[in-house]
Amino acid sequence: NPLRFPYRAIKEHQRINNTTITKSSTQLQVYYKNMSGVKLLGVNGSPASQRVEWALKIKGVKYEFITEDLQNKSPLLLKSNPVYKKIPVLLHNDNPIAESLVIIEYIDEAFEGPSILPKDPYDRAIARFWAKFLDDKCLPAVWKALWSQEEEQEKDKEEAYEVLKVLDNELKDKKFFGGDNIGFVDIVANFVGFWIGIVEEATGVVLVTSEKFPNICAWRDEYLNCDKVKENLPSREMLLGYFKSRVQAVAATLN
Structure with a gap:
């Protein structure tokens, strides 16, 4: 199906993203607590995965990217998103959040940093x-x-x-x-x-x-x-x- 995004053709990779932190010691304690255990199940080259990555970058959240093979879905993906069985899935302290729009709103509410959605x-x-x-x-x-x-x-x-x-x-x-x-x-x-x-x-x-x-x-x-x-x-x-x-x-x- 040519309408599908290029998940299976994309070279698998895994990367750890680092951010520069310039906060007070008190803020750092909150910051590290908030961003601990953040993982993203996704595919490099997927627009849906990229949405979540950009939201995390805007917030300055350190995260681990776990590449999924959608032709051979991992037990972690199937466990984390048993309803749709799709990426992306965000894991925050082992709590799964699925669907890119839902994930972005969660990131906006759960982490400090610039607002992604309007306040009003x-x-x-x-x-x-x-x-x-x-x-x-x-x-x-x-x-x-x-x-x-x-x-x-x-x-x-x-x-x-x-x-x-x-x-x-x-x-x-x-x-x-x-x-x-x-x-x-x-x-x-x-x-x-x-x-x-x-x-x-x-x-x-x-x-x-x-x-x-x-x-x-x-x-x-x-x-x-x-x-x-x-x-x-x-x-x-x-x-x-x-x-x-x-x-x-x-x-x-x-x-």
Whole structure:
């Protein structure tokens, strides 16, 4: 299925992330208590895993990344997420939290550091609305259009344009979705900021241009220049190679 993210093709890796701490001794005690036993079950190159990693980076939380093989799921993953059996899963002091949007909200509430969601209840509700729009409407339509075959391509592209136009209008006169700083909706929109361009190059199907969606493109430039984002992106070459191989595989099935 070409719509699937490149989990099984991504080279397995495991890494420990270190952060520089400049806090008082009292703050350090709280800080280390909060971040003890933080592990992330995920896959390098997965947008869902990357969302959680960026949230942890924004908070300055030290964590262990445990790479999952989704063709041979580990007992730890199956135990930690028995309902969906999917990544990402955050383990905090051995307590599992599943689903990327839920995990990000948990990280925001459980750890000290810059706020990811707005403080105001109404603004938080609006942020959740756009996050749900991205996952429920935008991602499926865009992914379908990027992998659409010729007979359906124009129809699928028009459907993708409709949701992207809604997103573009929301970004009018904004640096980021929530204002001047990267936040919840920006993290959720990571596939728009990074993955779409790679799949466009691999498939030759171009959806996002500055002529059609100037606000998305301006946001994308700001997004990819954000230190916490650009310092923690997966390898573009690795992902491009994977998606090109998927294009070849799809073409082979049609011949």
